Amino acid sequence: MTARRLDIANLTVRARGGARAPLVAGIDLSLSSGEVLALVGASGSGKSMTCAGALDVLPPGTWRETGTLLVDGEPCQPKTVRGRKVATILQAPRSAFNPVLTMRRHAEETLKALGFPKPRWDAIIASAMADAGLGEPDRILALHPFEMSGGMLQRMMIALALMSEAPFLFADEPTTDLDLIVQSEILDCLDRLRKERGLGILLVTHDMGVVARLADRVAVMEAGRIVETGGIDRMFHEPAHPVTRRLVDAHLSLYAPDVAP
Numbered sequence: 001m002t003a004r005r006l007d008i009a010n011l012t013v014r015a016r017g018g019a020r021a022p023l024v025a026g027i028d029l030s031l032s033s034g035e036v037l038a039l040v041g042a043s044g045s046g047k048s049m050t051c052a053g054a055l056d057v058l059p060p061g062t063w064r065e066t067g068t069l070l071v072d073g074e075p076c077q078p079k080t081v082r083g084r085k086v087a088t089i090l091q092a093p094r095s096a097f098n099p100v101l102t103m104r105r106h107a108e109e110t111l112k113a114l115g116f117p118k119p120r121w122d123a124i125i126a127s128a129m130a131d132a133g134l135g136e137p138d139r140i141l142a143l144h145p146f147e148m149s150g151g152m153l154q155r156m157m158i159a160l161a162l163m164s165e166a167p168f169l170f171a172d173e174p175t176t177d178l179d180l181i182v183q184s185e186i187l188d189c190l191d192r193l194r195k196e197r198g199l200g201i202l203l204v205t206h207d208m209g210v211v212a213r214l215a216d217r218v219a220v221m222e223a224g225r226i227v228e229t230g231g232i233d234r235m236f237h238e239p240a241h242p243v244t245r246r247l248v249d250a251h252l253s254l255y256a257p258d259v260a261p
């Protein structure tokens with residue numbers, strides 16, 4: 001497994017109209033194979049805009065003023081990286097699927113778009129579904145989204161992401177709409193993929209429990225800027241920035257009230 005590296009350099013995103021402050025400003029992040037980097041911060045701090053800006057899939061009315069995406073040190077156009085070097089999974093998986101298409105059609109459309117030769121499709125689908133923890137692939141491939149639970153749909157979204165064989169994954173709040181047991185299973189699945197496939201994962205979350213469970217490093221955002229970056233142990237035990245301290249304190253007061261300050 002060759003080590004890979006993804007860099008987002010000096011990313012600034014603005015909203016059209018008016019002289020408002022940038023939505024995100026001067027973001028620098030790097031992600032390596034087999035690593036989980038958590039991007040945390042309060043709602044509206046700019047986590048999703050950072051992912052969308054890096055891949056140039058910003059919503060209408062917003063634009064990327066500066067920013068370079070580098071794969072293994074080489075600057076790349078985001079459109080050549082999206083879905084090929086960086087796969088994505090989102091929260092609310094149900095809304096990501098076409099309600100009238102079966103899972104097989106979703107898988108086939110994905111593989112067609114990626115340009116994989118048809119004779120390889122069955123093997124790629126089987127391997128991705130197994131790695132995403134979906135047993136009985138033939139039964140699941142015949143299902144429509146309404147016939148599946150939220151957890152199964154999130155696993156299917158992970159399987160579709162794995163089909164690209166991309167070395168990196170952006171996971172934006174991947175467990176937000178799921179119950180606690182399914183959340184835990186999805187986090188285990190991501191952890192296994194990082195170890196077994198060497199996937200580098202940018203994990204967007206506001207849940208410090210998810211961070212503690214999965215992340216190696218943490219980048220903290222406030223008002224569109226990264227205010228602190230560090231390894232997981234230091235961030236939890238010696239948070240330097242007030243925003244990081246607030247996130248950690250809020251987490252401890254919810255889940256470990258006896259040790260909270």
Ligand SMILES: Nc1ncnc2c1ncn2[C@@H]1O[C@H](COP(=O)(O)OP(=O)(O)OP(=O)(O)O)[C@@H](O)[C@H]1O
Binds near residue numbers: 023044045046047048
């Ligand atoms: N389509 C849009 N047009 C203009 N501004 C937007 C748009 N979407 C988001 N914003 C603004 O961009 C900023 C960053 O939003 P973003 O969605 O990246 O935050 P976030 O940290 O991902 O929040 P959350 O945790 O709630 O998803 C916020 O000020 C938000 O109001």
